[in-house]
Amino acid sequence: RTIQLTNGKDNDFAPFFSKDSETIYFLSSRDKGKKLWSLSIYGGEAKEVHEFKDGISNIQWLDENTFAFISNDGKTLYEQELKEKKDNVVVVEDEAHWTKNRVYQFNLKEKEVTRLTENDYPITTYSLSKDGKWMVYSTRLSRHYASDGLPNPKFYLQNIADGTRTEILEGLQTPYNFQFTADHKGFYFLAVLSSNPEWDGAGVSQVYYYDLASKNYQKVDLD
Numbered sequence: 201r202t203i204q205l206t207n208g209k210d211n212d213f214a215p216f217f218s219k220d221s222e223t224i225y226f227l228s229s230r231d232k233g234k235k236l237w238s239l240s241i242y243g244g245e246a247k248e249v250h251e252f253k254d255g256i257s258n259i260q261w262l263d264e265n266t267f268a269f270i271s272n273d274g275k276t277l278y279e280q281e282l283k284e285k286k287d288n289v290v291v292v293e294d295e296a297h298w299t300k301n302r303v304y305q306f307n308l309k310e311k312e313v314t315r316l317t318e319n320d321y322p323i324t325t326y327s328l329s330k331d332g333k334w335m336v337y338s339t340r341l342s343r344h345y346a347s348d349g350l351p352n353p354k355f356y357l358q359n360i361a362d363g364t365r366t367e368i369l370e371g372l373q374t375p376y377n378f379q380f381t382a383d384h385k386g387f388y389f390l391a392v393l394s395s396n397p398e399w400d401g402a403g404v405s406q407v408y409y410y411d412l413a414s415k416n417y418q419k420v421d422l423d
Contacts, residue, residue, distance in 0.1 A: 205239060206226075210230040225238050226246075234254075250311055262332040266306065268328060295343060298322065299322065301324075303315075304316060320339075330384060334358070336357050336387060336410075338356075355375055366415065372391040373392045374391060376389065387410050
């Protein structure tokens with residue numbers, strides 16, 4: 201049986217369960233769509249949890265009361281000045297004023313947002329270890345990467361407790377789909393093998409395992 205949980209004309213999306221599986225959190229187009237809402241699985245009205253003025257996406261749990269998400273620090277002074285001048289110029293590939301997406305955390309009890317990463321380029325994807333101690337993420341270095349595949353993205357492993365990070369996976373073509381193991385000792389990921397790695401040419405995906413203790417990776421023998 202399928203049971204409808206929300207009603208109305210609003211678009212509700214990106215639902216995820218609380219750690220105890222008794223609450224469903226979700227995003228919605230209601231109230232301009234930058235708020236997180238909660239709904240008990242036992243029924244009742246949806247409740248507003250918090251408003252994220254600069255947006256929120258890619259939500260992942262750190263612990264039972266804290267989740268991480270991707271957002272940004274809001275409009276820069278340059279962008280605010282353009283808005284005040286009502287400038288309608290469309291800037292293409294503006295590297296100097298590129299919005300830097302970063303990873304933040306939100307505590308449900310304290311209702312506080314804290315920035316977790318200090319990256320200089322926008323984060324495209326990230327993944328957390330199941331114990332909330334490690335994070336691996338990728339950054340895109342150019343607005344025209346989709347057109348020419350250059351320069352290659354960079355990948356980092358970060359200790360969430362002290363904020364230290366290490367660049368990893370250098371030399372691999374397009375690593376993606378990072379999945380930490382249940383024992384928190386490492387993560388699996390895919391990387392492309394092609395005859396033209398310089399330009400991120402089409403190829404086949406191979407499976408790798410990264411060991412946190414040795415800070416090294418090896419290809420998985422699929423046989």
